[in-house]
Amino acid sequence: MSKQYETVIGLEVHVELATKTKIFCGCSTAFGGEPNTHTCPVCTGMPGSLPVLNKQVLEYAVAVGLATNCTITQYCKFDRKNYFYPDNPQNYQISQLYLPICRNGKVEIETEAGKKFVGIHEIHMEEDAGKLIHDEWDDCSLVDYNRSGVPLIEIVSEPDMRSAEEVIAYLEKLRMTIQYLGASDCKLQEGSMRADVNLSIREVGAKEFGTRTEMKNLNSFKAIARAIEGERERQIDLLELGEKVMQETRRWDDNKGESYAMRSKEDAQDYRYFPDPDLVPIVLDDAFLEEIRAKQPEFREEKMRRYKQEFDIPEYDIEIITGSKRMADLFEATVAIGSQPKKVSNWLMVETLRLLKENNMDPEDIRFSPENLAKLISLTDTKAINSSVAKEVFEVMFTENVDPEKYVEEKGLKTVNDEGALRKTVEEVIANNPQSVDDYRNGKEKAIGFLVGQTMKAMKGKADPGMVNQILKELL
């Protein structure tokens, strides 16, 4: 390759908002319902039904807009985007074209190449479509409208990104911001966050953008990175061969590591947008915006800075803990009860992460309370239980959120501090293991480990290993 190319990327990110009900009707947004059990005349597009905006959707959209430095459109409306497809029962999607709720924002991202801003062109509110299932037997399609009318915001970036790293950093930034706001859980795998990548290439130094393609079906950060590399190479190959890039929508197949052009609908994309007469204009006064602004949480960057100042824990721990709002809240609440930050951090970083991974869970799924974690830490601090018992108790606490004090009491797991009883057990162990005793006396220091182990076993794990060690040395 003789020429140097630059990749130009803009993103359209759809985020499913964490409301209890749909955007325009009182149907539940809960996952997993039987097909069409969360539907009503509004979200199935029955004639004569009247959509009414869910106020929480507006509040979330404004909160995300403020957090991403957007100008909020204080006179805002909904429009109809007209197209025929069976997953869209009204034959139009209610969306926003002319007056989207947020405009002209930006977020700062950081990659190895440094810090930069990515512009946000606009954020608009819209409704999700239903789900189509293809029935091979009867040669027909089946539609489930449970997702129809689930609230979405679409965040449209400026074409400001130049690499896969920047795209991932931007998505991470959006995800963290939105998760911290509680506006969505933003899970790519589950589709509550979906990113379409608009990508073009141009020769380094060129002023004009090249022809772009839009890539869909990207379900993980890894798939996004691979799709960007793949599409960049495909477009370069075309140009090097003297061919042209077609403006089209392509679908990424992450298993094959390649994309293909989606069957373009025969008619042109002519959506004939017009204002939705069923939905009245939204007029937001400054007081409303201030109210939302006042509710903005401490975001990740501020939190990281504060942790560095307030807590004596490693930077890596800070990064992991603040990487999830749930984890950060849990950490702060446990510390607030009085536990030592380093100890709280250790339980989160080691045992919690291990169990999350083993159970294929996200930090958001953590069930144990800060009170119980604080109790567990205090049980180990006072040496009421030893560290291996603590781990056992933690596992139970992790799955069932048991009160560790009660659990330890009920199961009789407290360390035996009765020195007399312990001394007696040690004496028995010494009597029963003459070989190890000889080994130790002949200078094999390691042999004592075996004797400690035997004593712990005899005590059913309920002894303080330090104390066992001490008594053993004394008696030997």
Add this chain to the structure above:
Amino acid sequence: MANIISDETIEYVGILAKLELSPEEREQAKKDMGSMLDYIDKLGELDTEGVEPMSHAFPVKNVFREDVVTNQDMREEILKNAPGEKDGMFVVPRTFE
């Protein structure tokens, strides 16, 4: 009639609206659409300088609902409106992208 609708235009509008028109219907639609556009042109003669575009006839704003589930399962009722039903879903002609 000032606005003459071409065959291409009526064909395109027909595709967008998913309508198949007979030759007679097509001629009638061309006439109807032409006169509609004439009417719009007539409205266009008005001086609207400084007048804000209007999307709603009544001065109503900010009508919201609270985020509370109010609908129960009404699948049976809803599916009565379906062209066909199978496994609790709407049956439609085979569609895929």
